[in-house]
Amino acid sequence: MKSAAFEYHAPETVADVSLLLAEHGDDAKLLAGGQSLVPLLAMRLTRFPHIVDLNRVAELRGVERQNGTLTIKAMTRQSDAEHDATVAAAAPLIAQALPMIGHFQIRNRGTVGGSIAHADPASELPAVALALDAELEAARAGSTRRIPAAEFFEGTWTTTLEPEELLTAVHVPVWEGRCGFVVDEVARRSGDFALAGVVCAVELNEAGAVRRSAIGLFGMGSTPVRARDAEAALNGSTPTATELAEVARLAAAGCSPTDDVHASAEYRTHVGAHLVQRALDRALGEARSG
Numbered sequence: 001m002k003s004a005a006f007e008y009h010a011p012e013t014v015a016d017v018s019l020l021l022a023e024h025g026d027d028a029k030l031l032a033g034g035q036s037l038v039p040l041l042a043m044r045l046t047r048f049p050h051i052v053d054l055n056r057v058a059e060l061r062g063v064e065r066q067n068g069t070l071t072i073k074a075m076t077r078q079s080d081a082e083h084d085a086t087v088a089a090a091a092p093l094i095a096q097a098l099p100m101i102g103h104f105q106i107r108n109r110g111t112v113g114g115s116i117a118h119a120d121p122a123s124e125l126p127a128v129a130l131a132l133d134a135e136l137e138a139a140r141a142g143s144t145r146r147i148p149a150a151e152f153f154e155g156t157w158t159t160t161l162e163p164e165e166l167l168t169a170v171h172v173p174v175w176e177g178r179c180g181f182v183v184d185e186v187a188r189r190s191g192d193f194a195l196a197g198v199v200c201a202v203e204l205n206e207a208g209a210v211r212r213s214a215i216g217l218f219g220m221g222s223t224p225v226r227a228r229d230a231e232a233a234l235n236g237s238t239p240t241a242t243e244l245a246e247v248a249r250l251a252a253a254g255c256s257p258t259d260d261v262h263a264s265a266e267y268r269t270h271v272g273a274h275l276v277q278r279a280l281d282r283a284l285g286e287a288r289s290g
């Protein structure tokens with residue numbers, strides 16, 4: 001099928017994008033990599049009178065590390081971030097998550113900002129952003145604001161971005177020290193969205209106990225989920241295998257997965273707990289040997 005007719009805009013600056021969004025509001029839709037939006041338009045599952053293409057906005061591309069923060073601008077292609085040495089060193093969770101997004105053809109067009117703004121609860125990057133306390137920078141005509149990831153994801157494909165706002169960058173705190181990072185997921189086939197997935201980061205103190213941890217789950221509810229109770233149970237401990245199993249059970253119990261054609265809620269909870277346990281075990285092993 002072909003999409004319904006729309007007026008196409010190709011601005012070259014964030015200021016011009018903001019003006020178009022201010023003018024058209026809900027009638028306008030931003031186009032980034034098009035890997036989620038174009039199929040929806042083509043199947044006429046959605047339609048907008050105005051499409052604002054971000055692909056000519058050069059200021060929305062690039063990666064930078066400064067003062068303990070990694071910044072990835074919204075229109076950075078997923079494949080560019082995947083092969084970026086700065087991203088790999090500053091945010092191993094992002095580097096590990098990116099290759100799990102679809103296939104390389106999809107990542108060649110798909111963008112980091114598009115994945116986060118699209119807010120699919122089975123997506124890897126929103127869970128990483130949530131677990132690492134990323135800040136999402138949003139611009140509108142005349143102003144910008146930073147939204148903590150914990151306040152950004154509202155529901156399936158829904159965020160707290162206003163219709164007049166665009167996501168311009170993702171700011172991610174860099175973890176340093178004795179750390180381990182693991183992303184793991186179960187999908188029906190390589191390249192498919194995950195049935196259940198997990199991102200884990202741990203940092204150890206000098207005594208080898210967990211100084212801090214971050215656990216995010218995806219495919220386990222209507223938004224990515226942060227397992228704060230599980231983190232609290234882990235922090236300060238030197239966990240045994242039995243304790244890790246209990247932490248993992250807590251993490252999965254804090255999720256509200258639903259039944260769908262791909263898997264039952266019970267299956268997702270079971271798999272989610274196993275994934276957390278396995279990922280934490282690997283992350284702790286990495287941190288101990290680091």
Ligand SMILES: Cc1cc2nc3c(=O)[nH]c(=O)nc-3n(C[C@H](O)[C@H](O)[C@H](O)COP(=O)(O)OP(=O)(O)OC[C@H]3O[C@@H](n4cnc5c(N)ncnc54)[C@H](O)[C@@H]3O)c2cc1C
Pocket residue numbers: 029030031032033034035036037038054074075100101102103106109110111112113114115117118120122123124125161165166167168191192193194
């Ligand atoms: C076969 C297939 C498999 C896939 N598998 C996965 C997977 O395993 N994991 C995964 O995470 N994704 C997967 N995807 C989705 C893919 O990663 C998309 O690239 C991503 O979800 C959206 O990014 P995009 O840049 O293509 O955005 P687009 O499709 O252009 O836009 C998506 C949405 O985000 C909005 N948007 C985009 N950029 C901005 C911005 N800067 N500010 C505000 N709003 C914005 C758009 O208006 C639109 O609503 C898959 C896609 C396909 C086709």
